[in-house]
Amino acid sequence: MTTSQATFGAGCFWHVEEAFREVQGVVKTAVGYMGGKTKDPSYEDVCSDKTEHAEVVQLKFDPKKVSYEQLLEIFWSSHNPTTPNRQGLDVGTQYRSIIFYHSEKQKAAAEISKEIEQKKYMQKIVTEIVPAQAFYKAEEYHQHYLEKRGQKTCGVQLLYSAILHQQ
Numbered sequence: 738m739t740t741s742q743a744t745f746g747a748g749c750f751w752h753v754e755e756a757f758r759e760v761q762g763v764v765k766t767a768v769g770y771m772g773g774k775t776k777d778p779s780y781e782d783v784c785s786d787k788t789e790h791a792e793v794v795q796l797k798f799d800p801k802k803v804s805y806e807q808l809l810e811i812f813w814s815s816h817n818p819t820t821p822n823r824q825g826l827d828v829g830t831q832y833r834s835i836i837f838y839h840s841e842k843q844k845a846a847a848e849i850s851k852e853i854e855q856k857k858y859m860q861k862i863v864t865e866i867v868p869a870q871a872f873y874k875a876e877e878y879h880q881h882y883l884e885k886r887g888q889k890t891c892g893v894q895l896l897y898s899a900i901l902h903q904q
């Protein structure tokens with residue numbers, strides 16, 4: 738089987754990983770950090786908001802079973818791409834909306850999908866589309882964090898979602 742790679746940042750990486758984990762054709766997920774200036778950062782380094790890394794999920798996927806375009810649809814639906822450096826109650830540059838592309842074909846697909854997605858929002862989409870950089874895998878306790886706890890989303894995400902739906 739030939740696999741491809743995709744890397745997305747859309748807030749807390751636990752939530753983003755869960756959005757992709759059970760997608761048919763996604764064969765592996767790993768959470769980590771990308772897009773910063775510090776080599777091999779720790780979670781604490783990234784949370785300091787000084788390394789410039791984003792929390793990301795990196796996927797290995799079988800393009801015969803799931804297309805990159807389908808993964809982009811999941812990416813867009815898993816977060817609010819109009820909030821700069823924030824998702825829900827999580828605030829900081831590490832939570833920014835970002836697509837790291839691994840090929841020119843992925844770049845083109847991401848740009849087209851962003852244009853299509855923009856038509857759904859009154860606010861400007863702030864999602865960055867940039868070349869993939871070094872991926873630093875997060876500490877082991879972060880990998881499959883929600884799955885290990887039998888959760889589909891963070892408690893804070895549930896609370897934030899409930900507040901939004903009451904308004």
